[in-house]
Amino acid sequence: xxxxxxxxxxxxxxxxxxxxxxxxxxxxxxxxxxxxxxxxxxxxxxxxxxxxxxxxxxxxxxxxxxxxxxxxxxxxxxxxxxxxxxxxxxxxxxxxxxxxxxxxxxxxxxxxxxxxxxxxxxxxxxxxxxxxxxxxxxxxxxxx
Numbered sequence: 349x350x351x352x353x354x355x356x357x358x359x360x361x362x363x364x365x366x367x368x369x370x371x372x373x374x375x376x377x378x379x380x381x382x383x384x385x386x387x388x389x390x391x392x393x394x395x396x397x398x399x400x401x402x403x404x405x406x407x408x409x410x411x412x413x414x415x416x417x418x419x420x421x422x423x424x425x426x427x428x429x430x431x432x433x434x435x436x437x438x439x440x441x442x443x444x445x446x447x448x449x450x451x452x453x454x455x456x457x458x459x460x461x462x463x464x465x466x467x468x469x470x471x472x473x474x475x476x477x478x479x480x481x482x483x484x485x486x487x488x489x490x491x492x
Contacts, residue, residue: 369424376417397451435483442476
């Protein structure tokens with residue numbers, strides 16, 4: 349019976365893990381080729397919400413961001429990584445990007461959670477939060 353549950357869990361998780369994992373892999377690869385202006389723009393944007401990020405070199409910031417995205421991609425795409433671990437990594441990252449969305453001026457319509465045109469790119473990351481929480485829940489259920 350446990351074997352049937354395990355296969356069902358893998359089948360349920362596969363579309364979630366492949367979708368989010370390939371998204372993170374693509375994002376990490378694109379940041380590897382970031383020029384100085386792109387690196388500075390990304391760092392300045394992140395530092396408006398998380399000021400401690402502005403204290404390091406912009407290229408180092410982008411390399412660390414890319415490395416974290418590679419790590420999340422690997423956790424999602426490598427099937428031996430438990431769902432709770434992959435889900436926790438994805439959830440933590442998505443909470444950070446949603447923090448950018450909620451706390452950066454101009455991302456939301458005044459007095460609302462609805463995104464402005466500029467905020468759509470971050471607001472859509474709520475799906476990553478949903479996938480992360482789903483993986484955690486599935487992993488916890490599989491452990492019981």
